[in-house]
Amino acid sequence: MPCAAPRKKRLIVRCVLALATAALLATGCSSTDVDQTKPGDRYEFTGATPAGQVVPTSGRAPAPPFEGELLDGSPFDSESLDGDVAVINFWGSWCAPCRVETPDLQAVYADVRNQGVQFLGVDVKDQRQLATAFMAAVGAEYPSLFDPRGEVALAFRGFPANVVPSTILLDRGGRVAAVYTGAVTQDNLRAALAILLREPGA
16 A cells, blocks of 8 residues: 655554554454453453464453344344353355355354354344345355344454454353454364363353
């Protein structure tokens, strides 16, 4: 991105900020591990988890409660995830990487849904009709919240709501065990879920 007129400080600052934002979106915020400095308190995002890895149990903090309406209009409460490992994926029908990632998520979901793993999509900045049509077209069977204003992402304190797709994994105790910004591969998701499923129940 060209940065003209170096003598004009305001233009330089704008260029630097634009480049930093572009770099953040390109890398999916994956430069640091999740660091929850006060385990037991409410979760607060400070960085992404390395692909295929999870946060050690001693460093996890509880996910915030949230609720909303699914794409089909039925109510949803995060309490329904209690006791299971959960995969929460933020997506939009307008998002090109989401279109590639969603069929992969469905493939993993089909394999693990009977093993105590729940999947929940969170459809952001979207139109319900477009989102519903997209999920049907790719054969995604797991439910999705309709969250056009991004309220669920805001509930996860500090979470980069503008990075779509992104995925949060919860352990059986409802604690944040991993955060992946950017698309997650099948192999990495399967590896992380295998770790969480081997852990004793909360």
